[in-house]
Amino acid sequence: MAADIYIKKVSIVDGVEKITFVKLADNTDVLKTAGEIRGTNVLKKDLAAPEAPGVNQDSSQGYSIGSECITTDGGIYECTSAAVGAAAWAHISESYTHNQSSASATWNITHNLNRFPAVTIVDSAGDVVIADINHTNSNNLIINFGSSFSGKAYLT
Numbered sequence: 001m002a003a004d005i006y007i008k009k010v011s012i013v014d015g016v017e018k019i020t021f022v023k024l025a026d027n028t029d030v031l032k033t034a035g036e037i038r039g040t041n042v043l044k045k046d047l048a049a050p051e052a053p054g055v056n057q058d059s060s061q062g063y064s065i066g067s068e069c070i071t072t073d074g075g076i077y078e079c080t081s082a083a084v085g086a087a088a089w090a091h092i093s094e095s096y097t098h099n100q101s102s103a104s105a106t107w108n109i110t111h112n113l114n115r116f117p118a119v120t121i122v123d124s125a126g127d128v129v130i131a132d133i134n135h136t137n138s139n140n141l142i143i144n145f146g147s148s149f150s151g152k153a154y155l156t
Contacts, residue, residue: 043067047120047154053077058087068156070095076156098153107143109153114138117155124150 044062046069053069059082067079074095081088096111121129132144
């Protein structure tokens with residue numbers, strides 16, 4: 001009989017998404033990278049790649065069709081083939097990374113993407129944070145938190 005599990009924590013370590021699951025039957029933690037989880041809809045995301053992905057960012061590295069790669073210069077790429085040594089990636093959009101170096105409970109972000117982007121927030125330790133996000137218009141947004149901290153907001 002399979003144990004019920006739920007996601008306890010998602011964190012980013014060196015640009016790799018790490019997921020901690022908890023088994024409800026015995027309350028034990030199981031840490032996995034997105035690439036280690038098979039038969040699920042969890043896809044590997046690289047949120048801080050130094051350059052566009054190439055043919056070797058493939059299934060042997062944990063990528064699969066639909067995986068995303070965001071480069072430090074703002075490019076967004078989606079894996080269209082994860083064949084070993086022959087991966088293919090499509091450049092799908094521009095993104096914006098906001099670096100909040102001083103701790104604040106409110107982050108005002110001007111991104112100039114001329115759209116209402118999805119937002120992923122991580123604190124300075126790389127842990128994903130949930131917040132109240134208000135898109136004030138297609139080029140600006142405000143993020144409100146319950147307490148002050150520094151980190152990054154990835155707008156895709």
